[in-house]
Amino acid sequence: MANLDRELQAALGPQYVVEERVGAGGFAIVFLVRDLSLGRRLAVKALSPDMALSRSGLERFHREAASIARLSHPNIVPLHFAGQHGDLVYLAMAYIEGESLADRLGREGALPVEEAVRIFREVASALDLAHRRGIVHRDIKPANILLERDGGRALVTDFGVARVADEANLTTAGLVVGTPAYFSPEQVGGVTSDARSDLYSLGLVAYEMLAGLLPFGGTTTNESLIRRLADKPAPIRKVRADVPSALEAVVMHCLEPEPTERFQTGGEIVSALDGEVSASTGRGGSILRPAPRHRPGLWAGIGATAALAAAVGIWALTRPPRLPPGPVTPPGMVVIPAGVYPIGSDDEANARPAHRVTLPAFAIDSTEVTVRAYRRFVQETNAERPWGAVAPDSMLPVTGVRWSEAAAHCAWRVRGGRLPTEFEWEAAARGLEGRRFPWGDIPDTTAAVVARPTARGPAAVASHPRGNTPLGVSDMLGNVWEWTASRYLPYPGGSEPRDRENLYVIRGGSYTYPIRYTTTYVRGGVEGSPADRADIAQTGFRCAAPLPEPPRGR
Numbered sequence: 001m002a003n004l005d006r007e008l009q010a011a012l013g014p015q016y017v018v019e020e021r022v023g024a025g026g027f028a029i030v031f032l033v034r035d036l037s038l039g040r041r042l043a044v045k046a047l048s049p050d051m052a053l054s055r056s057g058l059e060r061f062h063r064e065a066a067s068i069a070r071l072s073h074p075n076i077v078p079l080h081f082a083g084q085h086g087d088l089v090y091l092a093m094a095y096i097e098g099e100s101l102a103d104r105l106g107r108e109g110a111l112p113v114e115e116a117v118r119i120f121r122e123v124a125s126a127l128d129l130a131h132r133r134g135i136v137h138r139d140i141k142p143a144n145i146l147l148e149r150d151g152g153r154a155l156v157t158d159f160g161v162a163r164v165a166d167e168a169n170l171t172t173a174g175l176v177v178g179t180p181a182y183f184s185p186e187q188v189g190g191v192t193s194d195a196r197s198d199l200y201s202l203g204l205v206a207y208e209m210l211a212g213l214l215p216f217g218g219t220t221t222n223e224s225l226i227r228r229l230a231d232k233p234a235p236i237r238k239v240r241a242d243v244p245s246a247l248e249a250v251v252m253h254c255l256e257p258e259p260t261e262r263f264q265t266g267g268e269i270v271s272a273l274d275g276e277v278s279a280s281t282g283r284g285g286s287i288l289r290p291a292p293r294h295r296p297g298l299w300a301g302i303g304a305t306a307a308l309a310a311a312v313g314i315w316a317l318t319r320p321p322r323l324p325p326g327p328v329t330p331p332g333m334v335v336i337p338a339g340v341y342p343i344g345s346d347d348e349a350n351a352r353p354a355h356r357v358t359l360p361a362f363a364i365d366s367t368e369v370t371v372r373a374y375r376r377f378v379q380e381t382n383a384e385r386p387w388g389a390v391a392p393d394s395m396l397p398v399t400g401v402r403w404s405e406a407a408a409h410c411a412w413r414v415r416g417g418r419l420p421t422e423f424e425w426e427a428a429a430r431g432l433e434g435r436r437f438p439w440g441d442i443p444d445t446t447a448a449v450v451a452r453p454t455a456r457g458p459a460a461v462a463s464h465p466r467g468n469t470p471l472g473v474s475d476m477l478g479n480v481w482e483w484t485a486s487r488y489l490p491y492p493g494g495s496e497p498r499d500r501e502n503l504y505v506i507r508g509g510s511y512t513y514p515i516r517y518t519t520t521y522v523r524g525g526v527e528g529s530p531a532d533r534a535d536i537a538q539t540g541f542r543c544a545a546p547l548p549e550p551p552r553g554r
Contacts (some may be wrong), residue, residue: 004029004088008046011085018044032095041095042080046088065091068159070133075126077146077157093157098149101205102142110212113243115152119145120206120251121273122154127202128266131195135159138193140201141182142208180225180337180471181214185257188225190338190361196259199266203254210251211239225337225471226329230257247273330414330545333363334428334473341427342434344491345521352494357423364420364428365542367461367474368397368482369409377409386533395460397480397540403504403528406483410543420544422486422505422523429476429508429520431469436519438469438476443515448478450515458511458540477518480540481506481526488525504528510538 008031009018016033023030028045035042065082068091072078082091101119104111111119123145130137137144137159144158184200186193207215215233216224232255236248250272256262263269329335338361344351371387372394378385385391386400401409403419410417420428429438439447447467449459462474469476476482488503503525509518530536 004046005031007085007088008033008044008090011083011088011090012044016042033092042092043077043095044090044092046090068093071130071135071159073126073129075122075153075155076130077155096146096148096155096157098147098152100143101145101147101154101209104147105142105208105212110240111209113210113247116206116209117247117273118152119147119154119209120202121270123156123202123205124199124266124269124273126154126156126266127195127198128270130156130159131198131266136193136195137198138187139179139182140198140205141179142205143179145205183225183228183337184259185229186259188229188335188337188361194259195266196262196264199254199263199269200256200259202266202269203251203262206251206254207233207236210243210247211236213239215255225335228255228257232257329547330363330417332365332367333414333543333545334366334471335361335363335547336424336428336471337361337432339427339432341423341432342430343423343426343521344494345519348519348521348523350494350523351491351521353491355491357427359423359427361547362420362424362544363547364424364473364544366472368480368540368542369406370394370461371396371398373413374398374401374409377412381408381412383408393460397458397461397475399458399480399540400533400537401483401539401541402530402533402536403483406541407485410541410545413543414545416546417543418545419483419485419541422484422507424544425476425482425484425507426520428471428473429469431471435469437467438473438520439467445515448475448515448518449511450478450509450513450518456511458538475508477508477520478513478515479511480508480538481510481524482508483526483539483541488523502527506539512538 005018005021009016012018012033015037016035019032019034021029022032022043028047031044031046033042033044034040065079068076068079069082077096078094080092080094083089110116123140127137127140137156139158140156144156146155146157147153148155182201182204184193184197186197186200204214214224216227216231232252236243236251237245250269253272254262254269263272336359338359340356340358342354343357344354346352346354371392374386375391375394377383383405386398386402386405392398407419410419429435435441437443437447444466447464449464458479461479464478465474467477468474484505484507486505488505504527506524506526507522509522509524526536526539
C-alpha cells in the first residue's frame with residue numbers, strides 16, 4: 001500500500017499531497033489528497049494494483065470517469081479531473097465532509113420521516129439526471145449515498161459500476177454488479193436490467209431509512225433475494241405507524257417486482273413526493289388516484305400523518321395482479337446470482353492468468369455434504385460406504401468419496417444436482433468483488449479450519465460462521481478439499497499443470513493447509529478414482545444445481 005501512496009504522489013506532482021487512505025471499493029482504493037494551490041481536499045480514486053494491467057479494468061475505470069464527467073447535479077459527487085501515470089490510473093473527486101448514509105443508519109436506525117423524504121427525493125433527482133444521460137448506477141445503497149456534515153445534503157457517489165447504456169461493446173449478457181442486499185429482482189435473476197433497477201434499489205434504501213431495517217426479512221441474504229423475485233415487502237406502517245400512508249405508497253411502488261409496474265423514472269418519484277402529479281406506471285396504468293391540484297404536496301406538508309394523506313389526496317392503492325412465484329431454491333442451497341466473476345490470480349502459478357467468466361444464476365450447497373447426508377444416500381442406493389465399520393461423527397464433512405460417487409450423490413439428492421464446476425465454486429467463494437477469502441481480503445485463522453496447533457482434523461460443517469460468505473455459504477476454505485466437476489486443465493494462456501492426466505480440480509484447501517496458502521483461487525488436482533480412499537481422506541464435496549422453474553398456474 002505504501003508503494004501505491006508513493007506512485008500516486010509521483011503521478012499528481014508537488015501541487016498535491018497524498019495524506020491517507022480513506023476507503024476501498026470493488027476495484028479501486030480511495031485516498032484523501034490535499035490540493036495545495038486551491039487549498040481544497042480531494043478524494044482520489046486509484047485503480048487497484050490487482051486490476052492495473054487488466055484491459056477490462058482500465059476500460060471500466062475510464063468509463064467511470066467519462067460517466068461522472070457528463071453529470072452535473074447538486075446531489076452527485078463531482079469529478080474534478082482524471083489521469084494516468086504509467087500503469088496507475090486515477091480520478092479526483094470532491095471530498096465530502098460528513099458520513100455515508102450507511103454510517104448514519106448503523107448508528108441511529110430509522111431516520112425522522114422528514115429527513116428520510118428529503119434524502120429519498122434528492123437521490124431520486126440525481127438518478128433522474130444520470131438515467132437521462134444513459135447512465136445506470138447499478139449499486140445504489142446507503143454506503144454510496146454521502147451526507148454532508150453541514151446541512152445533510154445527500155450526494156450519490158461511486159458510479160464505478162455504472163453501465164453506460166450506449167456502450168454495447170463493454171457490456172456482457174448476464175452482467176450483474178452491485179451489492180446483493182440491495183439487488184433488484186432483475187439483478188437477482190441475472191436478466192438484463194435498466195434504470196428501473198436503480199429505482200428498486202432506491203426503494204429498498206427508502207424503506208430502510210423509514211423502517212430501520214431492510215424488507216423481506218429471512219435469516220440469510222439468500223432468503224431475502226429469493227423472496228423479492230415475486231413478492232412485495234410488508235407495508236412499512238406495520239413496522240412504523242407514524243409513516244404517512246402516502247409516503248408508504250410511493251416507497252412500495254418503487255418495490256414492485258415487475259419493472260413495468262414501478263416508477264419509470266426518478267423524475268416520477270420526485271413528482272410523487274412533491275405531490276405535483278399522481279404516481280403512474282405509464283404503460284401499467286395509474287396506481288394512485290390523482291391528487292387535488294389546490295392542495296399542498298407531500299414534500300410541503302409532511303408535518304402530520306392525517307393532514308398529509310388528505311393534502312396529497314392519495315386515497316387507495318390498487319394492488320396489481322400477483323406475479324407467478326419465482327424460482328424455488330433447493331433445500332440446503334444458496335442462490336449465487338448470475339454475473340461476470342473474477343477467476344484465477346496472477347499471484348498463483350496454477351491459477352494464472354486472472355480473467356473473468358460469465359455465469360448464469362445457480363444454486364450451491366450452503367455447507368459441505370455431511371456424513372449424515374451421505375449415509376442416507378448409502379442406505380437408499382446401496383452405494384459403497386467410504387468409511388470403515390464405524391461412521392465418523394454425523395455432522396463432519398464426508399470424505400474419502402470418489403469423484404463419480406460424489407457426482408452420483410448430487411444427482412440423487414436434487415433434480416439436476418451435480419458437482420459445481422470450478423468456476424461456479426470460485427464464484428460462490430469470491431463473489432462479484434473477487435474476495436481473496438470468502439469473508440473478505442484479510443486473513444483470519446478463526447474463520448476457517450486451517451493448519452494451526454488446535455486443528456487435528458476437520459470440524460463439523462458450519463462451525464465457523466465468521467468464515468461465511470456474504471450470501472451465507474460456509475466452509476469454502478479449510479476443513480476439507482472439495483471436488484469440482486472440472487478437469488484439471490490450464491486456464492487460457494496459462495501454463496500446463498504437471499501430471500494432469502485423469503485429474504479433477506479440487507478447491508478450498510483443508511485443515512492441514514496454512515491460511516497463507518489457502519485462498520479462494522488456489523487449485524489442486526486429484527485422481528477421480530484412486531484405488532486407496534486414503535488418498536482422498538481430506539477431500540469432500542458440496543453439490544450444485546440449476547435454479548428450478550417456478551410452478552405455473554394454480
